[in-house]
Amino acid sequence: MNQLLKRSEVPAEHRWNLDDLYPSREAWDREYQDVLSKLHDIKSFEGKLSEPAAIKQCFELEDAISLQMERLYVYANMKHHEDMADSAYMALSDKSKKLSVEVGEAMSFISPEILSLSDEQLQKLVADPELAFYKRTLEEMIRQKQHVLSKAEEALLAQVGNLSQAPSTIFGMLNNADLKFPKVKNEQGEEVELTHGRYIQFLESLNREVRKEAFQAMYATYAKQKNTIAATLAANVTKNMFYAKTRKYPSALEMSLYGDNIDKSVYTNLIDTIHEALPLMHRYMELRRKLLKVDQLHMYDLFAPLVDEYKLEISYDEAKSMVKESLKPLGEAYLDVLQDGFDNRWIDVYENEGKRNGAYSWGAYGTHPYVLLNHKDNLNSMFTLTHEMGHALHSYLSDTNQPYRYAQYTIFLAEVASTLNEALLMEYMLNKSTDPKEKMYLLTYYMDQFRTTVFRQTMFAEFEKIIHEKAEQGESLTPQLLSEVYYGLNKLYYGEEMAVDQDIEMEWARIPHFYNSFYVYKYATGFSAATSFAKQILEEGEPAVERYLGFLKSGGNDYSINILKKAGVDMSSPEPIKQAMSVFKELLDEMEALTK
Structure with missing residues (x-):
């Protein structure tokens, strides 16, 4: 199959169901407006963060806004990843990134204002029973204190947020949308377009000439840029x-x-x-x-098969059942969540035209995680499936056992x-x-x-x-x-x-x-x-x-x-x-x- 399917041609069961995040674009827009209105509310705390009651209310609102922002951002960017050439979702992704910067700006006063208090006042806040839930947050703020700037400087840095994303955004567009790779010969001698997704397959070819040609074509393309x-x-x-x-x-x-x-x-x-x-x-x-x-x-x-004529073909369904079998040592409760992910469209399975390459697990608190794959029927893809579901279950178990503020594990x-x-x-x-x-x-x-x-x-x-x-x-x-x-x-x-x-x-x-x-x-x-x-x-x-x-x-x-x-x-x-x-x-x- 040398021609990639268009997004609209991919069967529903092989596409993730983002309706679990937002049932419609209108629902996304409503939440977007809601975040904008809450940004006015959070500003009203400025200059008042010395008393436990005000700090508590401010933190609660900060969590509410952050969670909504996370949902908006994740949805917009996952829609964009379905087809990177779709201009409507490219625009939505941009809109979410800009809002994210605005949110950062609006909330940038919180840390510096609390940290402008004396060490004695800060220690009192850490010990205050009203702020018991936020003890870890406050301790972490104190640890970061020497690296937090004045209110005006923090606001300025938050505005630089858009600029700071530029190198990554430019590279992403160049790498995923603009770079065009030449055609190379496959094992049958047919000319096939080299893509990110196919590159490793060429390197896994038994034919050394196929490997060499793909390797040289890949790096010659990058060398031009x-x-x-x-x-x-x-x-x-x-x-x-x-x-x-x-x-x-x-x-x-x-x-x-x-x-x-x-x-x-x-x-x-x-x-x-x-x-x-x-x-x-x-x-x-x-x-x-x-x-x-x-x-x-x-x-x-380096990727050439070392075993002659041994090719392990594993369909997506076989991959799912072997993954499940292999994870039995982790117990029934773990396996139940895994099955839920398989059955309820957490996963976007196959490559399609314009789809973001690679694989990842992502999502927002309060909704199950999602997994993006570009599945091929081979061993590597089965390992990618278990790898990404490992991330997904880590997120699921953290989210269901921790409050929003403490659910996010570090990279x-x-x-x-x-x-x-x-x-x-x-x-x-x-x-x-x-x-x-x-x-x-x-x-x-x-x-x-x-x-x-x-x-x-x-x-x-x-x-x-x-x-x-x-x-x-x-x-x-x-x-x-x-x-x-x-x-x-x-x-x-x-x-x-x-x-x-x-x-x-x-x-x-x-x-x-x-x-x-x-x-x-x-x-x-x-x-x-x-x-x-x-x-x-x-x-x-x-x-x-x-x-x-x-x-x-x-x-x-x-x-x-x-x-x-x-x-x-x-x-x-x-x-x-x-x-x-x-x-x-x-x-x-x-x-x-x-x-x-």
Whole structure:
């Protein structure tokens, strides 16, 4: 099927049902107007936030507005993602973004006004029984105090909100709507248009020429836009530096970690521990080269199947039932919610013309979460399904067990639940497998999860750290510099034996996560925490499951590191990363044994 369906041609059961958020556009408009009117109400608290009663009422209204804003924003942007070329929803998405900035402006007085009180008054508020529910909020405000500016400065920063979204918005439009990739030959020798969705499929081809052509076409397309994309990425780094300097943080990295109350050592620990484990990665590359029977391994060989003629075709329905089966260790209550998601159109399943690429789980408090997929009938898509449903159930359990203010978990925690689901699915499939070919195929898949989620994301994290440091030292982030740094890291991570093709130096240009800075390291820490949880659940059973479900229900009711610690995983030490690396080594040993 070389022609993508139009959105209107996709059967209803394969589309998410956004009516659960708003039954109609009119309902969205009404809520939009309601938020506008509440913005006048919130302003009336300005100058009155020194008494517990006023603070309590103000916080209650702030929650009401934030929740409505979240719903408006999520709906508008999810509608936009159904078909990025649909101008009506492009406009709605813009409208929601602008309102979000207005809301930020209207409420920007709250923190600075409360924080202008003396330390003694602040401590009194924290101890006041009338504000008991907001104790954590107030304590967190006090922690942030040194980085909060005066009322006028905060209002000004809130207005800069629209500008600060520009690099990400420009990159998104360029990457999803304007970049046109050439046609490349598939395995049958037919000319097929290269798309984001098809790229990995080409790289998974058994035919090396198909892989090479797709790889070169992809990066040649980005290379043509390198000046524009470098300027966009540099603008994003400049934005981060602006906020860090304005808010008096030592660096952009420390600013990004401060929100989660995470020490810089967690970030550097990750990079250092992975550097120590690079010989394992190089060993895996050498094994890959042997299995592919090539003189030298190239970058376009990284996704090539290592098992001849073994293709696991898994339909969407089969994927759902295997996911459910593999998650049985998490208990009945978890499985019931999962089934609810499958049955009641939480999921947007297949690629269609103009649809946003990739996959995510998103939603708004008070309504169930949603999942966007671009499903293909393969193993990777089944893992994407369990991954995104892991996020969705984490949100569902947090939302149903925490009040709105404390339900939102941090991004630091976000990748744990999704990756744990993947670990359980892999464990289930490896245990069930009796065919050595299938086992090899699964082991390769799992090894590649480690490669892409732990090693590659750590490499991305190191790239971000380096380019921010260079910019902070006054260097210009030219396309040449970005490519040089990126190419050097690929050589370090993949090893001397590997032919690190020059084309890969442009890969930085296609990574959307670089516009959500210092985010990717959380994939690697999350994967390590999940590997640790999975080990505990499979070895201990019930007590570990209880701790884990407790973690899922915690939302953001404490700092991320503490929430994980309570559930049995200490991310402030390199231990969980070392544990993940020991699992990687076991898998590598098993693979090497199978090939002897």
